[in-house]
Amino acid sequence: MFVIIAIVLGIISLIGGVIALFHKKLVVAILAAGLVSLTASIIFLLLAAPDVAMTEAAIGSGLTTVIFLYVLNKIREKNG
Amino acid sequence: MVGPIYIIVIALGIAFTLGLLGKASKSAGWVFVLAGLAAMTFISAQWLVALLEGSIQGIQIFTAGYKPPYSISLQMGLEEAILTTLINSLGLLSLLYLGKEMVQKGVEILMVFMVFIMSMNVTIMTRDIFNLFVFLEIETIALSGLILLIGRKTAFQAGIKYLIISGIASGLLLIGIILAYSHVGTLDINGIASANNGLFRIAPIAGFLILISFIIELKPFPANGWGIDVYSASHPGIGALISGASATTGLYLLYKVLPVAGEEYLYFITLIGAITFIGSNLTGTAQSQPNRLLGYSSIGQVGLVTMILGLQPILGDRTLYLAFTIIISHYAAKAGLFWISGMVNSSSIKDWSILRKKPLLLVLFGAFILALIGFPPFPSFNGKWEILMKLGESNQYHWIAVILAGSFIEAIYLIKWLGYAIKLDEPVENQSNFHLTKQIPVWIMGLVLFGMGYYLNPFTHYAEAINYIPLLFALLLFAIDFLPVSIKNTITIAGLAYYFMLLWPAVEGDLLRQIFLVMFLGGGILTLLAGYSKKGKRPGFYSMAILMYAGLAGLLTAKGMYDFFFSWEVMTAGSYFLIIRGKRSLPHAYSYMLFSIGGAYLILGGFAIAAASLNGTSLSALSMVTVLPTWVYALIAVGFMTKTASLGLHIWLPGAHGEAESDVSPMVSAILLKAGVFGLLLLFISIGATNPHSQEIWYVLGWIGAITTLMGNMSAAFQEDAKRLLAYSSIAQLGYILFAFSMMTHIGWLAGFTYTINHFLFKAILFLIIGAIVVKLGTHNMYEMGGMIKKMPFSFIAVLISIIVIGGIPPLSGFAGKWLFYNAILEKGWYFQGALIFFAGIIAFLYLFKLIFSVFLGQVKDNHRNMKEISAWVLIPSYILIIGIMLFSAFPKDVLTPISEMIMPYFTSETLVWDGTKAMTSMGYWDGSTIMIVVGTAFMLLLGWLIVLSAKAQKVEQFNIVYAAERPFRPETTHVSHNIYAGYKKAIGFLVSPVITVFWDQASTFVLDFAGWIRRIYSGSIQNYAIHVIFYIVVFYLISLGGL
Amino acid sequence: MEQVIIITGILLIILGIFGIIRSRNLVKIVLAFTLFNTGLNILMISIGYIRNAGAPILSQIPGQGEIPNIVDPVPQALVLTAIVIGLGVTALMLAYVLKLYQDKGTLDINSFKDLKW
């Protein structure tokens, strides 16, 4: 059971990673990276690490993504 | 004792408190931080002092009250105390230096600064590898912030490059750490290291990853473009920190994690260090931006220390000490250089000539440069010396070669830079700012450098105690540099005379050294007499002259290889500064220095290999070399031959001697060249005539000597520059000397000594007088002179006597040399070399005639009609030397007999026999005194006869001459002196085509081009740099582990 | 399960490094970094994992000689630190990226070659 979840999560995170790297649109890429973090935090839960999972969710997929988006916003502002 | 943990408490406390201060009190924040750094320095220094005294032991601090591995522990031992003291004090001085910029930019950067210094303290002290990682990250981030201090846009590019690369490195480090943890279950460095020795050692890949990330942080060549960008983009004050503190820390961390990675990586560490040392310096040769140049140099030095760390199995427990000698030199020198760079504030090393306005800074600049290259009395000299000796003992010749080659390449650009500062015209515009608070830190670093050199000397193995008094005397002369020339000249002469008397008893009974002592110091006094004719202050001249003489005297008193080499380098440095004083000397002094350093390194290499088979480094032990003896002898001999300017290594001499100041030329020609001769003599004596390993060497040296003589004389004949002519003549004379000594027979050596003494006498006279005339007439070109015999009769007589000696014309002492020479040649059986030498000897007449004719005879040039005799201060030493020539000519026996007896023990072959005043060999005979009498008498009779015959001769002007048809109007048009050997040149001038100059030119062009080509990899693209780093990692992985 | 997770972590690391050296867009490079870091964190946590063990939160103090059935807390503590550090570095990098963008109006790394040789 866990194995399947792990495989699914792994595949999701890898796909997210590939999107993050290859997608032309930066917004999508950033969100995809956020998704990777999110799946990672689930993986941490699987690995009996609730503390880390919380942190990863709050910081990795939360704050980091927001900061990315802020910066992207600034860049767009200038372009537009 | 204040606990070391308070270093961190203070730093963080202050950093956090700064936020409370707000914007109102910017300078208060600065003072606050300064006080904090002072406190941190105090804490670490107090530990250092206590640990050095031995009053306490190093301690381990357990955070959270639990013993490692269960909690993070810090360690404060001697190593940590030294390094934290260095780092904190550098931080303190940097902040002082950066004062204004820091205050302006606000509290944030002060916080960053404080945390930066703190992080390095922790990385040094911590014994937990993950903690190390955390504080390394802090250091990285803080540094990337400090780069921004300069407020330039390029700083951002450098910052992101730095962040990205160190991000990769720290990521790999983390993988390594966690892998290691999974194997040994601890994060304690000591724990991992001890586990490595046992069963549960960490996986090789973990060791590799940990190691490679620390190596990447050290910016290894060629994966270091980002690092250099950081150096070149950041404020020089920050550059000083990166180079002095950050690099030092990085090296210590590498040392710390080496046991974690395991011993099998040591070889790769050495290799990496070697590649970096050579590669980075090589790239530096093509660089002209000061900060970037310093960056290349820093990375090179780091490479050297990395090498030393990798050589642990060979250097043993000396590793840390040796690394420290290099690090401390680099620390002080680089910090000082960066700070000066900040003051000069220019993007080209050519603008550093502005430093001439600040003599003290210029002197310190020179000291820093020399310390980096490894000159005495700086610590790096001691370090390199011991390293090479150790390597030699363990037969690690390739590493010796690498260290010497890298050091030499570094010298290439550092010396160039130094020369620019001393010689180039001051820049038209400059933004330099020599504020006192910026100067003080530089002074302190200078003091550190000299102080550490003095302090570390006794700790160095294979080293002898050094007599620092002459160096102090040089310092004293620098201190009184504001006095007029006459006073300083008197003091210098008095000093030399005193030193002469001091040394005389020391060399009592050792004729060889007595002879050279008279030449070095006696000659020094005589040539200094000419200094009274100079006006003004001659800033710096006397301290440098003393430096050179101190070196020369040191050669004589040296007992071992160490103090010999020490003196040798001191002499080289002093003479370089003397030579570069000439108006157009810059390129020539540069090539002089490069050849000297190259030669010195060959000597050093020879000594090092010799150390392999000797117990200790006594000079006299050279004869007992059993490992690669031929190589040892050849290396040392070639090293000395750079000083004697033998063929192939001579191209520096004509310019260096020709362009030097009028009283420097005799010093460097008549006196300094003899240092090379002295070295060769020592070498030859210790090798011994019958040594089976050196026969080929002598044969080759003989040929080199003969060809040098021929080429030197021939080149001299085609010279139009009076001083260069003399310089080429020196090359040739040294060729004779080399040839004579290479024969390794009793008579050959007598000939060699005769030549040495003669050359000392006549070349001093010639350079003194011709130099003074050149100054007086305002031209070097002989065809612009003429007819000076009536204006300067005393000079003429002196020159005439000198050239009679050079030509070897009986009855003067030159003939003694010639006669001994041919006897020796025939005895030795070197007939063709002998014929070549003879041919060269006749060619000498070409230039001798040219010299005396063009300057003194013929028609006076119009603008020289009102010339007077040159200064008596030049003539007095010349005539003292002439008395010497006359005595030697009339009583050769009294000079040659003691020499003969002195060298008797070295040779089994036949000797010179004296019958009254007559010298006899198996081949022939010669009676100097009789010849003097016969020629003198006959000459007087004939002169009397002519006087009787032409008593009524009418004196007429020179221009009153007979012409067939056209009569020139102006006398100067009738002075034929330009290119007078045109026909000769047409016939055999091809022999002196500058093949060797062209060779060296092309070699240097090649090096520069190559360097320029290499540095193309530093394309400036972040992506490329990342690729380099990954490439570097993968390649080293494949080399070190892929093959496992 | 651990196998799969480890492989995921490793692949993320490789993907991250690939992204760092391949991307020409600065933001993408920073993104690649976060991937790299995430992969690292996964790898680290899985080191401490012990099959069938619980989270390292105890309900009572274990007795003498008793070993609670929990996973290793040490890697978790490390990863906690690493995540925060990662955030700091990422934020800083992004600030730099923004500065560079404001300077040149582009995110193409090849435009930032003012420092070279």
Place this chain on the structure above:
Amino acid sequence: MDYSISKFLFTLLGLFIVLNWGMLMSSTMRRINARVSGRIGIPWYQPWIDLVKLYSMRSQLSHGTMFYLGPVFRLMGGVGLFLFMPMIYGSQYFMNYSFSGDLILILYFQFFGMLGMALGAGEGGHPYSAIGISRGLSQFTTIEVPMTLAVISLAIQYHTFSISDIVAAQQGSILNWTVFTNPLATIAAMLSLLGAFGHSPFNLVRAPNEIPLGPPTEYHGSFLGVLRTNGAILHVTEAALFMNLFFGGATSWIELIIKTFFIYFWSVFVGTVFPRFRIEQSVVWFLKWPTIIGIFSIILFM
């Protein structure tokens, strides 16, 4: 080492003989030369007449001290060479002062006069002097190469630099002469002699056509007389050197006169046959064949 008065007087006598023989020889040679080119030539006593005339001239100009000393140096060179040369083998008195030095002394003492002359002429300030001297020196450097090689060859052969010993080694039979025992060295030396005597083809140094003026004109009266005196002495002494080294030396004045005559004649003979070389030609010529021969003469005895 004999510094007695009688020794001195005998030496003076020798010098007198050499001087007169030198003058006679030069007039004879010029007559031969003239005959070859179809002229009558000077009377045999012409040198004496010249000498007397020159010494008695009243107008004498000096350009300076070195100009004045030049001829003295020059004459000292010739006389010194004579003094250090053993003239008659076996004669205690006509060994002169050769005990003060050997062959090397002779070789180097040649330079004494040359240098003095060059300096004296140099102070004359005449541009042609400088040209002449530079050419002379250039040529001289290469003339000496084969000569040196020959001397080294001799020194190897006889293992001595002492002229007397070399002569002694050649006594007994004509076949002991160096010319037979070491023909290569002799050839090299005799070719070098051509240059040393400065006859055509190697007489560009004092070429009568291109340089009609210069030293011979600047130096006149007693100065020129001194130079002429020296020329006579020098020619004989140098020929005597070759005689000593290669042709068995002389045991009597008659032998010396005959041998030196033929040695001197050899250079005149070549001079009438060959045209003059330019300086770069003669330089190259001397460095070519005579040098090679000289080298072989050494190789044969190594």
Place this chain on the structure above:
Amino acid sequence: MVKNTLILLLTLGIGLIMYDVYEDFKFQESLPLLGDYYARNAASETGSANLVTAVVVTYRGFDTLGEVSILFLTASIISFMFKYKEEHATKKEYRPASELLISSTQVFTPIMLIVGIYIFANGHLSPGGGFQGGAVIASAFLLMLLANPGMHLSHKIISRVESISGIGFVLAGVAGLVYAGGFLDNTVLSKGEFGHLLSAGLIPIIYIFIGLKVGAELSNIVSTMSHLPKENN
């Protein structure tokens, strides 16, 4: 092209290295040395139920200090980077946020703040702690910023909080040094009763400092980033 090939090759090389890592990966059957010690003793030594917290705050408290410093540094550098422009920047016109966002912000912000504080105050008992709590607090500020883009967080207050909590952290460490076994030793205060809020000695206090500091720092970063001027050149 060459470059792309090189990049692929290098990725392959990295893959090789990572394969090696995978090969050497040691799956734990039992707790390793350190983990074992902590599992046995950490609870009794520190009084903290959450062992991760025990490790983070006490045993590896020094790391945490560094970690906090990193955020501190980052915030300082970022504000240094944008400082001057900010002072000269003119007031910007912001597009007003949607009504929904504004009103939900008014509801959620206080809740989030409280949750954040709860998380770090209970760090020694349950999952979570200073970092997580700090992140939640920062998120609250973020939400406020989103709802009211023109709002300027008082930098003064943030930096006061940041400084004071930082100093507090350091002083707590020193207290451990002075009154207990070493720097950051938590046994200065009594360990209290296991599993209670007021237990585990200094841990909750330190974690509160950490939480406040992290929250302040993250808010600082976020607000600096969001108030960046539009145009510089």
